[in-house]
Amino acid sequence: MDSPFATLPGAVVDEAGLQHLGSPLAEQRSLAAGSAVAVLSDRAVLAVPGEDRLSWLDSLTSQALTGLKPGVSTELLVLDPHGHVEHAASVIDDGETTWLIVDRADAEGLLSWLRRMRFRLRVDPRDASDEYAVVGGTRAALAAVAPADPAGAPLVWTDPWPDVSPGGHAYAMTSPHPGAERDWAEAIVGRDEERRIAEAAARGELALAGLVAADALRVAAWRPRWSADVDERALPHELDWLRTAVHLSKGCYRGQETVAKVHNLGHPPRRLVALQLDGSASVLPARGAIVRAGDDAVGAVTSAALHYEEGPIALAVVRRSTPTGATLLVETDDGPIAAAQEVVVPPEAGATANVPRLTRLSRRAAAQR
Structure with a gap:
């Protein structure tokens, strides 16, 4: 679908959508302040109408x-039988239809799976992306x-992150949480309204x-996302996603046994960290870049x-x-970059451990470690 934003001054548009309008850093500042709206062309919208929709989705997902x-x-996750994350969606219901905002790359797979799981229930999931687009920003900004x-x-989804949703559990105990002041919502808008937004901007x-600014604010808030931070091994515990996407005391669903076992008896094998990167080389690592502690490869950038x-x-x-105190190195095509880590999911996560609260280091303090 052609983007109505492609002709705006400074617009950089690719297959994912509007990346930026010439100044991603200024766009971030405006987004955070509530004076701009983000065009989220990399999202898709799935509609799930039908009388059985909520109980059906409840039986299939983590929420x-x-x-x-x-x-x-x-929000919800679809897990495989071993508890690994397969799909993720933001959820809002209007009384007649449950609306799922998903990463566009996940839409086809999630919709196909949902349609296979209907059996004889009164549900009819469909892709509504031809009819609807998604824009984001602060709740005040979306008033425009x-x-x-x-x-x-009104179909406005307000991000619950980083608050702990009913039935959820937080592993990151950093105080203050970097997402605590983040005000983020996403509105589902008709394609006519999307065109009106583009015309008003012109x-x-x-x-x-654009997407670059919106994603930078997400990364700074330690907010996991399916298209970036999930691989075939990802458990929700590893990304602190029990916080908002998993209800630990609901009924049975696929993958629940692993979720409960890791949370109550074990520890997730991997953990999410936030990295403050050495900026002297002006290089950002690619997704999948190897992270080393000394000579050992210990993980990858998401x-x-x-x-x-x-x-x-x-x-x-x-x-x-x-x-947790190790200074890490991130491999890039231009050589390794030093990185100070901030603990998001601590090694003690799981086994219902009481994780000690940590004071978050400032960027300057982290650089001096």
């Missing part, structure tokens, strides 16, 4: 959804757009931001970004045994 009220935001409301309830009436305040940052998944 308790049977009692979900219209307009309440949550008109969300879709096919059943009379007239200078609405400030926009996301990297240039943040408007913190500079070059990244998320990485490393072995649980990686020393």
Whole structure:
């Protein structure tokens, strides 16, 4: 689908959508301040109408959804039988249809799986991306757009991260959590409204931001995402995703046994870390870049970004045994980059351990370690 934003001054658009409008750092600042709206062309929208939709999704996924009220935001994971993350979705219901906002690369696979699991239940999942787009920003910023409301309830999903949702559990005990002040919501809008947004931006009436800016704010908040931070081995525990996407005391679903076993009796084999990267080389590592502790390869980068305040940052998944105080090196085509790690998921995570609360280091303090 052709982007209505491609002709805007400075627009850089690729197959994923609007990357930026010439100044990603300024766009980040505007997004964080609530004075811009992000065009999230890398999202897709799935619609799940039908009388059985909530109980059906509840039985298939990690989230308790049977009692979900219209307009309440949550998220879910689809796990394989061994508890690994297969799919992820942001969820909002309008009283008639459950709407799933998903990474575009995951939409076809998730929809195919859902359709195979219908049996004789009254549900009819479909891809609604031809009808709807997604834009994001602070809740105040989204007041400038008109969300879709096919059943009379505006389709605005408010990110629950990093609060602990009912039935969830937090492993990251850093204080303050870097996502605590992040105000983020995503609105499902009709394609006519998407065009209106582009026209308003062209007239200078609405400030926009691209995917680069939105993702940098996500990385800084330690917020996991399917398209970036999930691989075929990922357990929700490793990414601190029990916090918002898993209900630990709901009924049975695929992968639940592993979720419970790791949380109550064991430890996840890997853990998410946040990296403050040496910015002197002005190089960001690619997704999958090897992370080393000394000579040992201990993990890989999942996301990297240039943040408007913190500079070059990244998320990485490393072995649980990686020393929390170790200075790490990240491999790039231009040579290794030094990285100070901040503990997101501690080695003690799981086994219902009481993880000690840690004071978050400033970028300057981390660089001096």
